[in-house]
Amino acid sequence: MIWSSTFSSSYQQQPGLSAAELESFTAGWHLPLTESERQEIVSRQRNPFPAAHPLHAQYTPFDPGLWSIPQMPLPASYLDFLRYSDGGEFGNGDRYFQFFSAGELRAMMLAYEFPEYMPGAVPFAMDGSGNHYIWDMRSPADSEGEYPIRVSHSGSLGYEDSIVIAGSFLELCSGTTAADDELNG
Numbered sequence: 658m659i660w661s662s663t664f665s666s667s668y669q670q671q672p673g674l675s676a677a678e679l680e681s682f683t684a685g686w687h688l689p690l691t692e693s694e695r696q697e698i699v700s701r702q703r704n705p706f707p708a709a710h711p712l713h714a715q716y717t718p719f720d721p722g723l724w725s726i727p728q729m730p731l732p733a734s735y736l737d738f739l740r741y742s743d744g745g746e747f748g749n750g751d752r753y754f755q756f757f758s759a760g761e762l763r764a765m766m767l768a769y770e771f772p773e774y775m776p777g778a779v780p781f782a783m784d785g786s787g788n789h790y791i792w793d794m795r796s797p798a799d800s801e802g803e804y805p806i807r808v809s810h811s812g813s814l815g816y817e818d819s820i821v822i823a824g825s826f827l828e829l830c831s832g833t834t835a836a837d838d839e840l841n842g
Contacts, residue, residue, distance in 0.1 A: 658734065660741040663830050666748035673740045674759055682759035683736065687726045694767060695721045724772035727779055727794035732803050734826040735781065750833025754790070756782040774814040778807070784836040787811045790829060791819070801825065808836045 661667070674682065690698075698721040706713040744758030757765050762781055769789070771778050777795035784790065789811060792804040806829045809819035822839050823829035 658737055658827065660738055663827070664747040664749050664754075665833075668746040668748065670742045670747075671745045671758065672743060674743045678743075678759065679736060679739060682739070682762075683731060686731070686759070686763050687728055689726065690721055690724060690767070698767065698770070719770075719773050721770075721773070725776065726766070726772060727777055729794045729798060729804070730802070731779075732792075732798070732826050734803065738826070738830075747830075749830065751835040751838065752832050753785045753835070754782050754830070755785055769811060769814065771814065775809070775816060775819070778816075783811075784808070786835075786837050788836045788840060789814075790822070790836070793821070799824075808840050810840065 699718065702718040704713060704716040706716055738756070739759055742756070744756045744761065747754045747756070757780070762779070765780055766772070769780065771780055771791075775791065777793065779792045779794055780789040781792065782790040787810050788808050791807045791809060793807050793816075794804050796804075798804055803825040805821045806823040806826065807816075807819040808822045809815070820840055822836060823832060
């Protein structure tokens, strides 16, 4: 794939990953949560209801120790993109991409608590308007090694509030309609 001609705008291309960096990333992005990751997630949780609210006593924090991270391989097209640019910002028509670097992908998945709100989902980019581009890995990859790509807003993560925006990474990158327009259209 010739990524330099895929996007109409390249706002911030990053150096691509070396073979060794790519191998390290693919070996580690989906490992079980570490104890420090679990502790950090637990420390962020707060009861959203004031003490006088009737639901305050019913609040139960979730247990990230129960989370499962998908064990599926990442699409070859995405790995090829990381060889071209490890993250970065690109555009195509009205569609904008803020791709996570290999070092950010896992951190963003955990920071937004995807295993809690969208089990089987792996976010890999945002659109600059609060929407995530997400692989739906609840089912095995298709014959090309691709997964459906969903878009969901950060403030309303869930399969019921998301839509499939593309059937492959290349299809997503070639699209020109803003994710917001697709999601709210």
